[in-house]
Amino acid sequence: MAIFGLWVINKAGGLVYQRNFTDGLAQLTSNEYLVLAGTLHGIHAITSRLSPIPGPSSGAQVIEGETFKMTILLTATGTKFVLLTSLAEPSADVMLQKVYDAYADAVMKNPFHTPEMPIRSDGFEQRITSLIGDGRTTS
Amino acid sequence: MSSAYAHPHPRLSSVTSAASSPTASSSRFSLPSAATLVTASKSGAGQRPNIYDRNLNKTRIAEVSGSAFSFLFSEVVQYTQKRVSGINDLERRLNTLGYRVGIRVLELMIWRAESSSKASKREIRLLPALMSIHTHVWRAVFGRPADALEKSVENADEYMIIDNDPLVERHISVPKDLSQLSCSSFTAGIVEAVLDGLGLPARVTAHSTPTAQLPNRTTILIKLEKSVLEREELLK
Numbered sequence: 074m075a076i077f078g079l080w081v082i083n084k085a086g087g088l089v090y091q092r093n094f095t096d097g098l099a100q101l102t103s104n105e106y107l108v109l110a111g112t113l114h115g116i117h118a119i120t121s122r123l124s125p126i127p128g129p130s131s132g133a134q135v136i137e138g139e140t141f142k143m144t145i146l147l148t149a150t151g152t153k154f155v156l157l158t159s160l161a162e163p164s165a166d167v168m169l170q171k172v173y174d175a176y177a178d179a180v181m182k183n184p185f186h187t188p189e190m191p192i193r194s195d196g197f198e199q200r201i202t203s204l205i206g207d208g209r210t211t212s
Numbered sequence: 213m214s215s216a217y218a219h220p221h222p223r224l225s226s227v228t229s230a231a232s233s234p235t236a237s238s239s240r241f242s243l244p245s246a247a248t249l250v251t252a253s254k255s256g257a258g259q260r261p262n263i264y265d266r267n268l269n270k271t272r273i274a275e276v277s278g279s280a281f282s283f284l285f286s287e288v289v290q291y292t293q294k295r296v297s298g299i300n301d302l303e304r305r306l307n308t309l310g311y312r313v314g315i316r317v318l319e320l321m322i323w324r325a326e327s328s329s330k331a332s333k334r335e336i337r338l339l340p341a342l343m344s345i346h347t348h349v350w351r352a353v354f355g356r357p358a359d360a361l362e363k364s365v366e367n368a369d370e371y372m373i374i375d376n377d378p379l380v381e382r383h384i385s386v387p388k389d390l391s392q393l394s395c396s397s398f399t400a401g402i403v404e405a406v407l408d409g410l411g412l413p414a415r416v417t418a419h420s421t422p423t424a425q426l427p428n429r430t431t432i433l434i435k436l437e438k439s440v441l442e443r444e445e446l447l448k
Contacts, residue, residue: 182282182283182286183384184285184289186385194385196384
C-alpha cells in the first residue's frame with residue numbers, strides 16, 4: 074500500500090503542483106505531466122456530463138489501472154486534486170480531503186501565492202511532507 | 213440603508229469635526245469619514261445593532277475566526293505589496309497599519325481595566341510596561357501571551373519580544389527573493405503604538421529568527437529612545 078504521487082490541477086486544466094513520493098511509478102518528463110493533467114481535465118469535464126441521471130454530476134472520481142489507481146477530488150471552485158496510489162490503498166479519499174485542507178491553509182491564505190499559478194510555497198510543501206511523507210502508509 | 217447615510221448619528225458630530233483639527237492630520241492614522249460611521253437605521257427590527265453601539269466589554273472574550281483573519285491579512289499584504297517599491301517600504305507600511313490597530317488596542321485595554329478593577333493603574337515604568345505588552349496585549353490580540361521577553365546583551369536600549377508561532381504569519385510562506393521580509397511588522401506596529409501611548413517612544417521592528425523546531429519564530433525588536441532610558445534612571 075503506497076501513495077505514489079499528488080497532482081493539483083487548476084480550474085483551467087493547468088498542472089500547478091506535482092510531486093512524487095515513492096519510486097513505484099515510472100518517471101515522466103514535466104511536459105508529459107502537463108499533457109496528462111490537461112487531458113485528465115478534459116476527460117473529467119466530459120465524464121461530468123455523462124451521468125444517466127439529469128442534473129449536476131461529480132464526473133470521474135476513481136480511474137483504476139491494473140497496478141495503480143488515481144483518485145480525483147473536484148472542489149467547488151474547480152480545482153482538482155489527484156492522488157496516485159496503489160490499488161489497495163484505503164485512505165485515498167481521506168488523504169485528498171487532508172490535502173485540500175492543507176491547500177486551503179498554506180496556499181490560499183498565503184499572500185505571495187498567485188491564484189491559478191504554480192504552487193511554490195514552503196508551508197504547503199511541509200504540510201504535504203508531514204501528511205504523506207515518503208508515501209508509505211501503514212494501514 | 214441609503215436614507216441612513218444622509219443623517220449621521222448626533223453622537224458622531226464630535227468625531228467629524230475633529231477630522232479638521234490639526235491633531236487628526238497626522239500621517240500615522242486617519243479618522244474614517246462620517247459616511248462609514250453611520251449607525252444602523254432603527255427601523256429594521258431584525259437588524260443587528262451597530263458595532264459602535266455595542267458594549268465594549270461584551271466582546272472581551274469573544275473570538276474571531278482565524279481563517280477569516282488569515283484571508284483578510286493576506287489581502288492586506290497583497291494590497292500593500294502592489295503599492296510599494298521594496299521590502300523596507302512594505303514593512304514600513306505594515307508597521308503603520310499595525311500602529312493604527314495598536315492605538316485602539318491600548319485605549320480599549322485601559323478602558324476595560326478601569327471598568328473591571330477598582331485599583332487600575334497605568335504602567336509608567338519600562339519593565340512593567342513591556343511585561344504588560346508581552347502578556348496582556350498579546351492575549352488581547354492573539355489570545356495567548358508571547359513566548360519570551362528578553363533584554364539585549366549588547367545594547368542597553370534594546371528589548372525583544374519573541375513569538376514562536378505568530379498568528380499573522382501562520383499561513384504565510386515568504387518567497388526566497390523576499391527572504392528579508394517579516395510580515396510581523398504589523399505586530400511590531402501594534403507594539404510601537406502601545407509603547408508610544410504609554411509614553412515610552414521606541415522604534416520597533418520585526419525579524420524572522422527561525423529555529424529547526426520553530427520555522428515561524430519571530431523576534432519583535434524594541435529600540436527605545438534615549439529619553440526613555442534617561443527617565444528610567446531618574447525614576448530609580
